[in-house]
Amino acid sequence: MTAHSNHQIVLTAIGEDRSGIVSELTQLVSDCHCNIIDSRIAILGNEFTFIMLLSGDMSAISRIEHTLPTKAMELGLLTMMKRTASHNQGAFRAGYTLEYTGTDAPGTLSKVTRFFADNNIIICSLKSDTYDDEEAVMRMRCELEFNIPVEVDVDQFKISFEKLSHLLNVDYIFRRIR
DSSP states (O other): OOGGGOEEEEEEEEEEOOTTHHHHHHHHHHHTTOEEEEEEEEEETTEEEEEEEEEEOHHHHHHHHHHHHHHHHHHTOEEEEEEEOOOOOOOEEEEEEEEEEEEOOTTHHHHHHHHHHHTTOOEEEEEEEEEEOTTSOEEEEEEEEEEEETTSOHHHHHHHHHHHHHHHTEEEEEEEOO
């Protein structure tokens, strides 16, 4: 496949969690001659969620667009598709992960993501959840992956986040990953 003939589509599937769904969906992708470039699976409540970035030539992408709705009905899945193009990542200084934990409080994630937006940093990946600790106190944890643009001062960004972490009463760890 040449770069000019390579097309991409994002496919999202949501439905009741049960064994075999991943196998059925990946077989459909294979049968349509598409390639899975990236994917994520999560169980949210009782719901299975699967997001895939697929690539293929124009006929493969068209084939998945036409065959997925029927397969989704058979499997009891709600699906959505959107054609896209290869991600053009801008220049960045470094890639990091941020992991933070604290007592669960409404608005913490919103304030953290607002901090990133205000600093013109695009979040690449985010996972958050809550859990009960040993003392039955509801706690939250979050993992973000992001790239710091070249125009952002990394040290100043970290100092500013330190101040925010005190306000939000969260513990955190930054790790450089690239």
